[in-house]
Amino acid sequence: MNPTRAEIDFTKLAFNVEQIKHHIHRGQQKKKIKICGVVKANAYGHGIDQVSKKLVDLGVDFLGVANYDEAIRLRKLIPNTQILVFGTLVHSKLEPEKYVSILHEHKLTATVASFDTAKFLNEYSTKFRNKFKIHIKVDTGMRRIGLDYKRAYRNILQVAALKNLEIEGIFTHFAASELKNKSFSKLQLSRFNDLLNELRKAGLEFPIVHAANSGAVLDLKDSYFNMVRPGLLLYGYYPGNGIRNKIKLKPIMNLKSKVTYIKKVDKGESISYGRKFFTKKPVFIGSVPIGYGDGYSRLLTNKSKTLINKKFYRQVGSVTMDWIMVELGSSHKVKIGDDVLLMGEENRFKLGADKIAGICGMIPYEPLCAVADRVERIYLNG
Ligand SMILES: Cc1ncc(COP(=O)(O)O)c(C=O)c1O
Incomplete structure (x- = not known):
């Protein structure tokens, strides 16, 4: 669900x-x-x-x-x-x-x-x-x-x-x-x-x-x-x-969610806890139900990207326990229910655990191991 x-x-x-x-x-x-x-x-x-x-x-x-x-x-x-x-x-x-x-x-x-x-x-x-x-x-x-x-x-x-x-x-x-x-x-x-x-x-x-x-x-x-x-x-x-070129690999996990809420926010408003991000112009903000309670680190606050319909959107404001917010711009085509990629790869779009780890000062093992129990695992091509 x-x-x-x-x-x-x-x-x-x-x-x-x-x-x-x-x-x-x-x-x-x-x-x-x-x-x-x-x-x-x-x-x-x-x-x-x-x-x-x-x-x-x-x-x-x-x-x-x-x-x-x-x-x-x-x-x-x-x-x-x-x-x-x-x-x-x-x-x-x-x-x-x-x-x-x-x-x-x-x-x-x-x-x-x-x-x-x-x-x-x-x-x-x-x-x-x-x-x-x-x-x-x-x-x-x-x-x-x-x-x-x-x-x-x-x-x-x-x-x-x-x-x-x-x-x-x-x-x-x-x-x-x-x-x-x-x-x-x-x-x-x-x-x-x-x-x-x-x-x-x-x-x-x-x-x-x-x-x-x-x-x-x-x-x-x-x-x-x-x-x-x-x-x-x-x-x-x-x-x-230093040792990437020895064999080809494919990340097997895509951590995903959906846009579940979209609102327009005026210029100069703060987003999320601690007021760590202010809008520079009127923009649409999408809310995505994933947070540090799911293993999406709070260290990503204001630093990560998300992929929606083959386009990157930045995550803005503090990562909360159950939600992140993404800036969709002053006009956009994103709809409620659209898929959001948080970690992994889709076609040529790369948002791997290595990238996420790099932002957080971690090693790639950590964001993978951090994916919480409450996140359903779905196995494809079993
Ligand atoms: C004893 C032992 N062997 C093998 C591994 C696998 O390590 P890696 O994931 O770096 O291949 C580990 C993981 O830390 C380990 O503890």
Whole structure:
């Protein structure tokens, strides 16, 4: 009913996945590199359920989520694809046996970023026929979570000795792969490779090795190993400006609403809260029911544009919780009920999350993740 909605086009998602597949296999036709589609944070605001199902249809091998709540929700919909939980196990209100049995039941793959987590999972997995699948996270420079690369060797050997765990994978995460200058990413990569070599000498090899997030997928081929973990690229955006030309992408979300009210305002009147905009002449003002309560940031106040009938109109006055106002000029052809594009692309008209983020001093991830629950997601070409 509410005219504000996010239209998500699965043809464009399929296009982006194809672009990624083609790019990572360029020059290495014989080697199959798996894709872990990152769908955490409600698939970057696009809707975790529908996007994940589609990604599985499109041949993605793993789904990556931030925490166990996201993973359990996803498993109810997606019976077979492996779900890797990037986050750590946090204390639960449940008894440990119950907690670990839920993780087993849902066939989740855990990240192990400390020996304590490994011990915990091992201890409470004794009664299960299948070993608990884990991927070991190595901190090579992100300094968020992970076994410190300098000390990881001993810890990993200890983890490998635990009877109820299966170390299926090992991975690291880049801190600055979105930059054109890849020197820190290369340093992280060499730390990771050194560790893998040491472990290999000790007889430890891992079926799945992964490191590349979107920035590295674009232009750090040596980091692909046998799985990559793109997030932002799937949704049609580049993580950094210096590395845009590597593949073509299509933003998959168009955030839209409708003009629902039009009025004429005299010269010198103020528009919206705080009186941050005054009309310079008599103009028509259109009101559009989207605001910061929908994820349209208040930082856009007086700074953004909207697209109506293939023409840009500027947004004027403070963004409010539920409305923005747009200046339609002293004469116009806009009608109540006309569509308004707030974020996304239509033909050659670009109003992407990267542009919105640029105005707000954000990164493109933020305006996408910010799209609120109350905004209906509509899936096109499903
Ligand atoms: C562990 C991990 N891998 C991969 C990604 C995907 O990152 P991006 O969206 O930059 O591709 C993320 C997201 O931050 C992450 O936390």
